[in-house]
Amino acid sequence: MRLTLGVVLLPLLSATLALAQGGPKVEVFGGYSFLRASPAQSGAFTSDGWDASVVGMVTRWLGAEANVSDHYGTSPQDIGGISPNPLGTPIPYATGFAFLFGPHILYNRASRLAPFAHALVGGVRGKGTNLSTDIACGPALSPCAVSRSQTALGMMLGGGLDWRLNRSSSIRLIQVDYQRANFTGNPQNNVVVSAGLVLTFGN
Numbered sequence: 001m002r003l004t005l006g007v008v009l010l011p012l013l014s015a016t017l018a019l020a021q022g023g024p025k026v027e028v029f030g031g032y033s034f035l036r037a038s039p040a041q042s043g044a045f046t047s048d049g050w051d052a053s054v055v056g057m058v059t060r061w062l063g064a065e066a067n068v069s070d071h072y073g074t075s076p077q078d079i080g081g082i083s084p085n086p087l088g089t090p091i092p093y094a095t096g097f098a099f100l101f102g103p104h105i106l107y108n109r110a111s112r113l114a115p116f117a118h119a120l121v122g123g124v125r126g127k128g129t130n131l132s133t134d135i136a137c138g139p140a141l142s143p144c145a146v147s148r149s150q151t152a153l154g155m156m157l158g159g160g161l162d163w164r165l166n167r168s169s170s171i172r173l174i175q176v177d178y179q180r181a182n183f184t185g186n187p188q189n190n191v192v193v194s195a196g197l198v199l200t201f202g203n
Contacts, residue, residue, distance in 0.1 A: 038189050
């Protein structure tokens with residue numbers, strides 16, 4: 001996971017530093033994130049984590065965004081039902097690391113309160129556990145836990161509101177997104193709420 005995070009973040013940081021040297025405006029966001037996941041074949045669960053993004057502005061109102069996030073915590077929904085064939089049972093993956101890209105639209109950035117919207121697509125990494133009775137694990141009657149992970153196609157649609165402190169920094173009061181994670185056999189329709197600090201570089 002650390003290697004994957006480094007591969008994603010290093011190019012973003014390099015691009016930010018390059019563009020910040022008198023180039024087009026670049027915005028960098030980082031903060032807390034809350035996720036409510038709703039798997040199609042199991043109950044909803046929640047988890048906490050972080051959200052970060054880099055936006056390079058193409059025009060005064062249109063930019064290109066790269067977004068990464070991760071959510072942690074163990075939920076009872078991480079455990080699927082006892083199955084003689086764990087590979088044939090839909091599993092409620094706990095949504096974790098996501099890497100998404102797409103357009104970012106700003107409105108009235110010069111004002112104190114500035115709304116925005118974005119539409120992102122990419123990958124979402126999930127993990128989960130099933131209990132299997134066909135794998136020897138201690139006493140004959142004790143099922144064995146089988147953990148699995150999957151990277152699925154994901155998308156995120158939403159927006160938020162920034163409160164400008166000065167020319168180079170803003171507070172992201174709220175960001176609310178609908179996130180779709182197409183895990184095999186058990187897709188999720190999630191809601192992600194984030195807040196944090198936005199730093200602005202460039203002209």
